[in-house]
Amino acid sequence: xxxxxxxxxxxxxxTLPLWLASAYHVHVAxxxxxxxxxxxxxxxxxxxxxxxxxxxxxxxxxGAYTSALLTLKTExxxxxxxxxxxxxxxAAGWLIGRLALKLRGAYFVLxxxxxxxxxxxxxVNWIELTNGPLGLPGVPAPELFGWSLRSxxxxxxxxxxxxxxxxxxxxxLVRSRIGRAFVALRxxxxxxxxxxxxxxxxxxxxxxxxxxxxxxxxxxxxxxTRFVSPEVFLFSYTVTMVIMVVAGGKGTLAGPLVGAVLFxxxxxxxxxxxxxxWQMLAYGVLLVLLVFFLPRGIVPALQALRGRGxx
Amino acid sequence: MTLAVRDLAVRFGGVTALEAVSFDVRPGSIxxxxxxxxxxxTTAFNAITGYLRPAGGRITYDGVSLTGLRPSAIARxxxxxxxxxxxxxxxxxxxxxxLTGMHLRGTAGFLEVLAGRRRLAVEEKGLGTEAAxxxxxxxxxxxRREVASALPYGEQRLVELAVALAARPRVLLLxxxxxxxxxxxxxxxxxxxxxxREQGVTVLLVEHDMRMVMGISDTVIALxxxxxxxxxxxxxxxxxxxxxxxxxxxxxxxx
Numbered sequence: 001x002x003x004x005x006x007x008x009x010x011x012x013x014x015t016l017p018l019w020l021a022s023a024y025h026v027h028v029a030x031x032x033x034x035x036x037x038x039x040x041x042x043x044x045x046x047x048x049x050x051x052x053x054x055x056x057x058x059x060x061x062x063g064a065y066t067s068a069l070l071t072l073k074t075e076x077x078x079x080x081x082x083x084x085x086x087x088x089x090x091a092a093g094w095l096i097g098r099l100a101l102k103l104r105g106a107y108f109v110l111x112x113x114x115x116x117x118x119x120x121x122x123x124v125n126w127i128e129l130t131n132g133p134l135g136l137p138g139v140p141a142p143e144l145f146g147w148s149l150r151s152x153x154x155x156x157x158x159x160x161x162x163x164x165x166x167x168x169x170x171x172x173l174v175r176s177r178i179g180r181a182f183v184a185l186r187x188x189x190x191x192x193x194x195x196x197x198x199x200x201x202x203x204x205x206x207x208x209x210x211x212x213x214x215x216x217x218x219x220x221x222x223x224x225t226r227f228v229s230p231e232v233f234l235f236s237y238t239v240t241m242v243i244m245v246v247a248g249g250k251g252t253l254a255g256p257l258v259g260a261v262l263f264x265x266x267x268x269x270x271x272x273x274x275x276x277x278w279q280m281l282a283y284g285v286l287l288v289l290l291v292f293f294l295p296r297g298i299v300p301a302l303q304a305l306r307g308r309g310x311x
Numbered sequence: 312m313t314l315a316v317r318d319l320a321v322r323f324g325g326v327t328a329l330e331a332v333s334f335d336v337r338p339g340s341i342x343x344x345x346x347x348x349x350x351x352x353t354t355a356f357n358a359i360t361g362y363l364r365p366a367g368g369r370i371t372y373d374g375v376s377l378t379g380l381r382p383s384a385i386a387r388x389x390x391x392x393x394x395x396x397x398x399x400x401x402x403x404x405x406x407x408x409x410l411t412g413m414h415l416r417g418t419a420g421f422l423e424v425l426a427g428r429r430r431l432a433v434e435e436k437g438l439g440t441e442a443a444x445x446x447x448x449x450x451x452x453x454x455r456r457e458v459a460s461a462l463p464y465g466e467q468r469l470v471e472l473a474v475a476l477a478a479r480p481r482v483l484l485l486x487x488x489x490x491x492x493x494x495x496x497x498x499x500x501x502x503x504x505x506x507x508r509e510q511g512v513t514v515l516l517v518e519h520d521m522r523m524v525m526g527i528s529d530t531v532i533a534l535x536x537x538x539x540x541x542x543x544x545x546x547x548x549x550x551x552x553x554x555x556x557x558x559x560x561x562x563x564x565x566x
Contacts, residue, residue, distance in 0.1 A: 169425060176424040176431065177417035184411045187400035191471075194360065194394075195478040196386035196415040205421065 013160055017153045026152040032264035033159040034221050038237075039244040039256030040166045041213035046242070047250035048174060049206045050186030051108045055096075055116030056241055059089045059211040061232035063218025065123060065130065068139045068228040078142035082219045089215020090208045092119075097204035104189070120233035135229025139222050159220050163257075166213050171253050173209065182206050186251075247290050249297025258298050312338040312373045314359070314390070314482050314513065319368035321354050321537075328354045329537045332368070336482065336530075341504065341514045343524045345548075346534035347557055352517040353395055355534070356486055360392045361385045372482065387415060389481030393488065395517075399470045401460035405451055408459050408470050409442040412477030416441075442477065449473045449503060465496045472503065483507060485516040489523050501527050525549060533557065 020026050038060060045053050063085040070081040092115075100111045123130045130136065141150040142158065149155050173179050181202040184192035192199055222228045240263065248259025266286070270279040294301045314336040321329040329351045336342045344352045357363040359370050361382040370377045377385050400408050417438060419431045446452045449469045454462060459470050468488065475483060488504070489497040501523055508514050518524045524531060524545070531548040533541040535557040541548055548554055 172424050172427055176419050176435075177414055178419065178421060178424055180407070180411045181414055183403065184400060184414070187402060188398060190362070190382075190394065191398045191400065191474070192411075193362075193382035194386060194392050195412045195474060196383050196391075197411075198381070198383040 017156055023152050026156055028265060028268050030152065030156050030159050030224060032261045033156070033163045034217050034224070035240065035244060035264050036163045036257050036260035037159070037166045037217035037220070038214055038241050039248065039260045040163075040170050041210045041217065042241045043245045043250055043256040044170055044173070044182075044210040044213070045206055046245055047252070047255070048179060048182040048186060049203055051100075051104065051203065051206075052242070053096075053112040053207075053210070054109045054235075054238055054242070055112030055114070056210075056214055057233050057235065057237040058112075058116035058119045059092060059214035060218040060221070060237060061116075061119060061123065061230075062092050063089045063215030064222040064228045064232045065136075065218075066215070067219035068136045068222045069129070071140050071223075072136055072138065078140065078223060082142075082216070082223075085219035086212045086215045089218065090212030092215075093208040093211025094204060096211070097207035100203070100207075101200050116233060116235070116238070120230055123230040123233060130230075133230055135227060135231075137227050139226045139228060141226065142223050155224055159224070162216055162220055166216065167253065167257070169209065169213065174253060178202070178205070183251075243287065247287070247294075247297055249299035249301075252297070252299045252303075255297050255299040262298075312481070312513070314515070315369075315371045316355070316359065317369045317371075319355065319358055319370065320366045321351070321358050321363060322366045327537055329358065329365075332534070332537070332539055334532050334539060334542060336513060336515050338513050339508065339511065340529040341508050341516070341527050342530045342532065343528040344515070344517045344532045344534060345519075345521070345524055345554075350534040350557075351537040352534055353486055354537075356392060356484055356517060359385075360390060360484060386478060386480075389479075390484065391475050391478045391480035391482070392484035393471050393475050393486055395486040395490065397464065397467045397471060399459040399467055399474065401458075403459055404456050405446065405459055405462070405470055405473075406439075406442055406455045409445050409473050409477045410438060412474035413438050413442065415478055445473050445476050448476070448506075450499070465492050468492065468500075472500075476507070480512055482513045482515060485514065485518075487517055487519060489518055489520045497523055521549075 016029055017026055020029065038056070042053065042056050045051050066088045067081045067085040070076040070084055071078060096112060096115055100108050103111055124133055141148055143149065149158050174182070181192070181197045184197050185199050185202060189199055218232065221232070244259030244263050245256050247263065248257065249255025267279065267283065270282055274282065317333050319329055319332040320327070332351070332355060344355060346352050354363065358365045359377070361377070361380050361384070365378065372388055372390060375388070377388065377390070400411055403411065417434060419434060423431060443452065443455070446455055449472055451466060451469055451473060454466060459467060462470065472488065485504070488500050492500065497520060504514055504516070504527055528545050531543065531545050532539055533548055533551070533554045540553045540557060541551040
């Protein structure tokens with residue numbers, strides 16, 4: 001993104017609630033920002049280290065449950081609960097990274113799927129802690145300096161700040177030697193080792209950061225919907241994140257954001273326009289068309305277009 | 312600062328690929344490993360650089376054991392290799408390939424990167440300058456912005472060499488640097504290898520092209536059937552009866 005482009009996007013994001021007609025539209029914006037956090041997190045692994053985590057909803061759910069349980073059962077305030085959610089999700093990421101040390105490709109995918117499956121079962125069956133399938137209602141809304149962030153507009157700015165922070169973390173990592181080590185693992189692992197990149201160290205690091213950011217998204221989701229149930233571990237959350245990252249452009253910084261906005265707004269628009277069956281059909285057709293015509297994603301396609309225009 | 316290989320043994324299942332291989336690579340030398348196909352040259356490279364765990368023997372550099380270390384740990388000790396089959400970071404630009412090769416040169420840690428310390432921008436700039444110098448050295452300055460996988464084969468091999476040099480090796484192991492190159496390209500690579508040595512880097516290479524080997528090596532080690540059959544200066548190796556027999560076959564030696 002150019003500096004001017006970034007400025008325009010930031011200005012638009014900051015003034016968005018002024019433009020939106022109804023609380024419903026702000027709700028869609030909040031969900032887009034939460035999914036933006038999640039897509040950024042998945043992209044760090046999938047786009048940069050080249051490893052697909054198909055259990056990413058687990059980190060999201062761990063963040064959601066940690067935050068909900070701490071505020072409900074121990075009456076922690078929101079902020080430390082948020083920090084704990086990030087930390088615990090990051091710790092889970094560390095565990096997965098260590099387990100998957102030598103596993104790549106399909107095997108990495110299997111470890112992450114299995115992990116999500118196990119965590120999901122725990123959330124359903126550890127009824128004393130999680131209230132099982134009934135979930136945890138009444139998760140409190142966050143407060144900041146005594147002000148409640150209960151209103152949709154206030155919450156929008158909270159998730160926007162979290163999104164900006166996640167973006168900053170990803171951008172700084174990716175543009176450093178650490179990011180180059182991630183990409184080296186994706187591009188050519190044997191060569192990466194030969195020039196001194198401790199590949200497993202960097203894979204663990206990427207998994208931890210990615211999981212921690214997903215945990216951030218989970219906590220924000222829990223305090224927004226005010227309700228957490230084992231549904232947060234649904235495979236469809238992971239699939240949505242993957243679609244956002246791949247359609248937007250994996251391995252780019254802007255791609256996950258574009259994907260998150262598109263695939264949050266689009267289903268909502270379709271919902272207003274057509275019956276359920278037609279929605280799903282239109283969604284599917286659009287996905288196929290995207291993969292067919294823009295296999296590398298929207299952002300890389302735009303970059304290529306601009307490059308051609310410049311030369 | 313000698314790279315010493317002692318009694319190195321590698322087995323794949325029941326097959327012995329290397330048996331009691333011992334040799335020294337003197338600091339500042341260009342040493343070549345030759346031998347017919349299947350002699351164990353690349354296997355020796357893989358064992359030295361940590362890509363294969365030897366069944367027996369010791370590898371030391373400057374008296375410190377390298378045996379059992381991961382390739383990245385061996386690279387950290389200054390021993391860097393290239394690969395027989397062209398090996399670059401395909402989707403990255405030539406410049407980013409070299410910058411990635413400088414991984415060990417950078418010092419930016421995780422928290423520093425997150426904090427966005429100003430020092431890091433200075434470091435990045437320095438690495439960029441150095442990358443440009445390395446690209447100029449191998450003659451790829453004009454390809455800086457191109458994607459590595461889009462380059463012709465000979466230039467991809469130069470990218471690979473540049474990536475290895477970016478790690479600032481003390482010992483550089485080159486696995487068939489001239490393979491698949493034209494005569495002119497081979498001459499250029501030979502010149503580069505000499506210049507690399509002049510900068511104080513020890514070079515160990517596996518190579519099939521005898522003209523190249525004999526032209527640039529100080530010492531030649533001949534392998535056959537997983538054993539060292541001869542070691543010495545190029546002229547002595549060229550006329551060594553066991554070497555001639557290994558290349559031409561037993562009947563050739565008798566004739």
